[in-house]
Amino acid sequence: MTDVVTPPTSPVSRERSKEIKRLSVISTARQVRVLSRAELTELTGLSPATLTPLVRELIAEGYLIERGPGASRAGRPRAMLEFNPRAELVAAVALEPSRISCEIADSDGTVVAHRTVRLAGDIIDTICRSVPELAGDGLPALRGVAIAAPGVSSGGAVRLAPSVGLVEGRPIGEALQRCLGVPVVIDNDVNLMAAGEHAVGAGSDVADLLLLHVADGIGAGLVLDGQVRRGSGGAAGEVGFLPLDPADRGHDGVGPFEARWSENAIAERVVALAPGRRPDAPVTALVELARADERAAAYLGEVLAAWSRLIVSCVCVADPGRVLLSGAAAQLDDAAVARLQTLVAAAAPSATEVRRAVLGDRAVLHGAVSYALSAAAAGLPTLLPSP
Template structure:
């Protein structure tokens, strides 16, 4: 399985309606079916059918109660209905988070993400699927043990990967940061390994979903989420909807050429020269300062040096922001986003990165198209991709037949 039905299809509409009913129950606590219909705008008969179906799935229960002297039939979430797992696979790390499907904070539009157990582990460069899945399973078991829940309680998992993901097959595209995962139908492998329904998506897309649901993109109809880490990607919100493109690979801004005419520009892993990722990935950016220090450097080290007034660190971060802003200018001219959210490791640089980024946008985009575009740091920080995986897992595991 992959990312599920397409929006607008009959199954997509069914799933969207189920999510609306679940969110209404999460927010309302124990609403009546009439109150659910009022909150969602769905017909009473549609609500009744969905409540029946989700009751059969073990997610909702309906029972008679007396309120204000009259008997009503209240709908509640079933406590202990199960957990979902989000798995964020990075170039050198793997992060896992669990969430209870009955957590009221799981509702879309809630001011914060659901309570969760989250664990992280380091991975070696160029790790493969077998090592990644073994680490994910180990972290999931550890997280389940922390909350006192058995593996059988898991209803589904979503894996986020720093690579384009084929929407139809769930296979990792050839330009992915993780060569050991290329061409692998990851969702199927996860399902086999964990014994639960699983889905896979791009990590920047999942970060966008998390920021849209619980972070800096809440209420934003048109926005961009940038993930600036070892890999560079973007997620798009257009007219209030997460946009993946027809094949699920929209947002690969890391492969926008920033200097296509330079025959000496670095060769990107996609095979082209001068891609944005070749000049702003964390590995490239830190490597610019390491010769001056004679030692390996992390992004956190570089940001600390910038705060201490170190001129080379500030220059590298400013140049990085300029490159990103110049690459984003085309996005702004065409899509006129109202907010640009910067996430990933480089987001911790704050204004050292964002100020030159915004200046480059103003200089390169069509005049007026960036006037109303905020440039802000992701509210969910490095947790955005794994929380997006949790959000998608909540959606899929609670709406699947």
């Protein structure tokens, strides 16, 4: 439909269709974990005759491991195959202001190795050296690298100084891809969290979700139709900029909304309400204070109202159906989440479930795994069941 010139790659070549089958089997096995060839025929639709050599190949490559025969009612018992998560490793690299943390995980998201490197010298060099070192003899199994960058990763406002210029645009991705020989994806950390929760967390049963992450700023990750949507400039989910209060104006790349309702801002108010040292988890502190202190309860109400308006805004635009609370917002207790849910339901045009995210710190890692695995499959357009 668009008048972009069609790319010169052949749509269906023989190698492709074989690879598609491979991926179909692998992805099925990854989900089901332990299954027989008979189940594979059912799930993938491939004929047994087709599967036999393919499975043999996958066993030889270490993707599948033959286990003993499974239970059987009648007839020959199924020879069970177990998916070997170690057959596919991914690297998740998180860029932080003055260091990078690097993790190697298998396709379950189990961390096989991790390391934190102080940022010295060129980022790209550092990553190119660290990843193979960490992977060790598992390097051949490396399927992809996902890089989590704080703030907006491409286009949009630049929110984090250190990564400017290096992260901006493609260079880092392209360079790493050449150097490591595997697909490299780079994205906003909030988007990765959303992908993680969608893959194995509180959103694994739905196709659409919005993850609202409250920290120093407020950001959201949007998953629609099973895919993280970044928008044209990569600024989708920049909900801190929502013009919810007509009077407010943003300052220095900080959205008007997040200036008032981020974790930082709440922390300040909490300190004012209960003088003492600044709490690590201001929202937790606020929730506790609110049980006894009326002023705190009132302020908690304000916070919930503000967040609810933010959520409603997202529902009106994208209708994700489920909203996951992450970061400081995940510190809300059940009662507060329920209140938030009620506020949202009252104003949103569509039924929306509000829940806490469940993966916490590990969300980014799982997101990276999910990205890297799907990037490995991305060479060819997906023929796999997408939802």
